[in-house]
Amino acid sequence: MSGATGHALAIERLSKRYGSFTAVADVSLAVGQGEFLTLLGPSGSGKTTILMCIAGFVAPSEGAIRLDGRDITALPPERRDFGMVFQGYALFPHMTVAENVAFPLRVRKLGAAEREAKVRAALDLVQLSAFGDRLPRQLSGGQQQRVALARALVFEPALLLLDEPLSALDKKLRAELQDELKALHRRIGRTFVNVTHDQEEALSLSDRVAILNHGKLIQQGAPAELYERPATRFVADFLGKSNFLHGTVREVFAGGFAIGAGSTRVVTAAADSPPLGSQVLLSLRPEKMALLAEGETAENSVTGIIESWSYLGAGYALNVAVPDFGTLRITLSTWNAPIAPREGLALRLGWSAAASVPVLDDAP
């Protein structure tokens, strides 16, 4: 099953309404050949509805879905040739593992010898060769997940759709299978579309992530791009953690601008600056601030007092009360930490102009 080429998928102005409820509102997305795209969003964001539209189980109210340019919007699911891993796997409980994996081939009326060879290859691919005769209920969650993967890939589908494939597993196993899934994608070079509400999973697996909220596409891009340059407050908050600084634009200069809030001035880097006097919101990641030693300077600095703190193993999370901005969250590595945190401790925080990003305030 190597050497196969992926297919390109395009979603054009897709909408889905249920009565007066809009599940998906005017979403356009393109998935390139061999790309791993993740639809990320909280529950009710419309991500699963989009996946079901791609699979053909839900008919869109408006818009089109194209595979390599061909309109497949009206094609029933059984004629789309897409592999799918369902939430909870949906393995056939009355069939053995091998029979489950053979099902798509049986449907396609393949000869017994060819069928057997392909089933063996698919089970090898997910390292379950020894489990062909077991029933699904005799397998662990992780093994069932792999059977579902083998079954979805055995007929060399044009596209692999994954509906929260790892959500039923415990945290350690999830990390393991994330790595496996990523390696599998690299190895077979097919186009994957994944749905999840787990931002870590989205960041680590995907070539590209599309973030959805309330049925709308908020932002899409490579994981690092989304994390480093979130377009809106929702994206900055949903993908990782962020502090938000409210202020008024006071100065504009080449490559950035400065905001003021009370008596505090903060400079930020930006390609194009908002007009003077406008209200803006900056996103500032907790790990992008540092503690400043005596006499040390930074492009931005504020003084504050530790309100509360927690020990997280690899790092400390400090909540620092700062004049004009409320409470800022900052994370420090515990290894060689410059201070021993305690409540009421006064400290100085600094960050560079490039650390903060202006974001659209789309909070409700």
Place this chain on the structure above:
Amino acid sequence: MMTHQPGPFARISAGVVALYLLLPISIIIPVSMTDQRFLSLPKEALSLQHYATVLTSPEWLASIWQSFLIAIAATAIAVIAGTLCAIGCWRLSRRSTDLIRALMLLPIIIPSIVYAIGLYRYFAGLDLLDRFMGVALAHGVTGIPYVVITVSTALAAFDPRLEQAARGMGASLMQTLRWVILPRITPGILSGGIFAFIHSWDELVIVLFIASRDVFTLPRRIWDGINENLDPAMAAVAVLLVVFTTGLLLLDLMLRRRRAE
């Protein structure tokens, strides 16, 4: 965990109800083994002569055989129609399908004598009176509710994602039905079939109306026998019927237990 022990009142009433259910059935066992020539309890010795009479009489054997064939045909009709109806309602699952499912229970709700009068009128026009096909059809249709109930129950426990998965992998509706849905609901279908069979096997009222001479089922022969002469052979037949029906119910119980595993 605390378990509540039943009190004396509950124990006694449970016992009374059980006796109430079992006594009329158990009384026919000694009666069927009477040494007398009329319906009575045995006087001097137990005798199997009435069983011999039944099992060698061409009339009784013909009726048993005819009842059996009718029940088989009626079960086939009820199982096919009832299963398809239940699957259809399940797949569409709208408010209108709930109504259809309720309509399917009508043969149980309507008194069979009313139903039989209606059938009599229609079957006269269709030349189905006193025909094997007529009785099989009538029993088949009135057996549908049992199948609809058991199959619907089995489908309620069926994960709809399995159907989606099958279709997503390219299976047509027929392939999905044959390879995924039917294997999962077979116990429900068998259960419904057993009930439909029993329903036809001991149905009398409809037969009284739409059959007369050519179709003479076992319940009909027992009925006539009681009306004409009180032959103890009837008790023997009744015992055979009870044994047969109990056997079917035990089979159903066994199937259910297998499904529960």
